[in-house]
Amino acid sequence: MLTLPPLADWLQLDWMLVVVAGWAGIGLAGVLALNRFDFVARVLFPAGGVLGLVVAATAAGALDATPQVGVLPLGLPGLPFHVRLDGLAALFLTIIGAASAGISLFAAGYFRRGEGTPPGLLCLEYHLFLASMVGVVLADDAYAFMVAWEAMALSSYFLVTANHRLPDVRAAGYLYIVMAHVGAIAILLCFGVLQADTGDYTFTNMRMQSLTPFAASLAFALAVLGFGAKAGILPLHAWLPEAHPAAPSPVSALMSGVMLNTAIYGLLRVCFDLLQWRLWWWGGVLLTLGLGTALFGVVFAAVQTDMKRLLAYSSIENMGLIFVGLGLTLLFAGFAMKPMAALALTATLYQVASHAAFKSLLFLGTGSVLHATDERSLGKLGGLLRPMPWVGWLSLLGVLASAGLPALGGFVAEWLLLQSFLFTPGLPVTLLTMLVPVVAALIALIAALAGYTMVKFFGVIFLGQPREDKLARAHDAGLLERLGMGWLALGCLALGLMPVQFIHLIDPVTRRLVGAGLDGSMSGSRWLLAPASLQQASYGPTIFLLGVLACFAIAWLLVRLLYHGRVRRGPPWACGYPWGTARMQDTAEGFGQPIRQIFEPFFKVRRQLPTPFDDKPRYAVAIEDRFWGWLYVPIASAAAFMARAIGVLQRGRISAYLLYSFVTLMATLAVVMR
């Protein structure tokens, strides 16, 4: 007879497993109620969101608890699943839970009747996706990890191809699943190296192995390849801009804001927990990869004309920045500079959290816009702030956070990252010391370009005049959608205004990973973030915001008191030109044109210019990614060539195949009998 301990004695780990089971149950309930749309949308999805909140709340409580371990009687006989909840896992679970709660609420109001996959099936895939992400983070052996990782890839593949009747969507899904598996193979090989011929694939065993530096570097390289493919690091980024526009918006939000973080988690787990070595040049590798990715991502984001592609490239940029932070942490850890490593790691984790909040928010915003207008192309949107005020203003918060502007989440992460560059003490390698300012300069450039991109994103979609007539009739998001977006916007604000409190939460994690935390050295007050000393650097977002708001209010009051508040509405001034239309506003192409010109070598541009003799003059410009020609097309044609070469053997005649079998048998016998 199985007896359960009283609820009060349950560990956080138990609650996690209960939630995973709950999500699976919700998925099954969705299958049972396959086409009962109202039940699925109004009951199951909100219930899934509540479970997300439970994950976030319990995991937040486990941040500084001692690691909890368990063995699940699942999996193969003699090969059970090991699970473990430690600080690092708890941090990522908090982020996954909190972000997915908002996304689930939004999804409850988002999915519509009669679109592609039946609602019950979507519900199953969606909740399995959530459960598998939690599984990835909880796994404590390679087997459980790979099962969860594959479940995550497959469930998200089916979610991406929800509208599988469109050929583009199928192609995007195919690319995604191929890239996911390239990464999975690398991760599997990485675990193979880590277990060091002991045959025991538990993480506990891997932690105890002492690898040679060569083997450790090999494992590191495989981990970077595998997790980099999931995070969209150059040159394995190609799936992001294809898969995100194809997927339904809550799924894009979940993939970009939440799933990408599991790749960061995996890399942290391998580099700072499973491997005992931290070689400084690993940091250099990550730093270079991250910088290249971030610059590439932001420049491409600036020239996109599809709103979801733009956000996908922006995700690539953010992942690049996170890799820069990871690289810096490894660099410092390699030189045993613990306080600096703690600062860089805190910056990285902060970036992960704030990216989860603002990128999910922005993807949800594009979902509402897509539903209201049926348009994804920026060139056909505009002026949506008036018909859709909720979506517009909430997205503005996400845009400001994404642009890294003060008093919101993105800025804190950037601030910490720049601080860790700036106060790099002399490194033992002179070249690195010299390169540090250059890297800081590039990060500042990337941040400023992100601002450019976000102004374009928000300005073209929500501001100006509607470029199409139907936009004026766009409807605002429903209540559930607003709630979901509001929750994430609240996250952006809280991360921006309470850095000290959040860093306090992150502290046990950095302490465990790099052996030092910021908490001890922080000298500011509750409202003042000062990583080292007040004389060195400090930032008080609340005071900052109150300062701006106070100046705002005093200016407003004084103007009203001393002067007046009269306003008259009039037509906009177009320098006397009376035939101005909405089509004369800058399009997305126009807004991105300076970037296209300045960063010309980045792009492969195909222009079609009209000549004076054309009957129907047409101007077209298409921007393509050079990596397709450099990497993907050669690999694809090599694969096709190999297939053709092997195809010669395929005669389609039984006698030929019998001959092959006979020859193989003979050859095998010859080898065996020798």
Next chain:
Amino acid sequence: MSVTTAGALSQALEIVAAISLAPLLTGWVGQCRAWLQNRSAPSPWQPYRTLHKLFNKESVVAETASQLFRVTPYVVFGCMTLACAIVPTLSTDLPLAPAADAIALVGLFALARVFIALAAMDIGTAFGTMGARREMLVGFLAEPALLMVLFSASLISKSTSLATIVETLAHRDFAIYPGLAFAGVAFTMVSLAENARIPVDNPATHLELTMIHEALVLEYSGRHLALLEWAASLKLFAYSCIGLALFFPWGVAHAQAPLQMLLALPMLALKLAVGGAMLALLETVMAKMRIFRVPEFLATAFLLAVIGMLVHQLLAR
């Protein structure tokens, strides 16, 4: 951190001085420019009269404008006031200063820029969006360049806190920092671009194809325009003060010596007068450049600032 009476006083004095003196600086630059160009000069008090006139007029807001458009002038004004409040111009004992260091100061300028660009796009006319695009184009290169200039100073003082930077630079033993020389040139170039000055923009023009700042505020009128113009003056004031604080920091009152404040104000006025005259001179001897030369100009500034940091790193070893 405790707020002393002297600190609160110097903070208040600094804000009041910035808000009240900023239009005078703009007027003074205009007057010098007119003198140098053999025109009869307007009085340096002219900007105050313009502001008063604009405040009295009613505001005409375009029919297509949303709330964002009406909020922006106040946001921009608030940002610029806060920027002036945290740059140590009179004293380094500023209670507000710990809330924002050099990086946050650049963020503050970026916040104002993003808001004003969004407001310009809000109307949905060709001029507004063109202005917004050009402003962001100037911004994405000028912003990192400014950050690098501030970093060059931070590396010397081992701090990003503006108060500490100024204290270190002002009360150091006499030493020459070659890194700062590069940073100084870069800073001059950036401030010309950021304050819509020749050679990047012309504050006196109203020709659509050349203007940046004027295209952004084209739709504004009445009190909104007044606030934006005032904010532009405050920005010029803040930039001048940053330049003075980094490269000519002598005369700023020490945190422990509030009495030096009495001397700091006339000192600041003198430095600003000279700085404004130099700005007018620079504007007179240069010609406006094509818009697509601007990125080259700013990229040069950016590179110079980075070289400044590199030089410092090289020599520090």
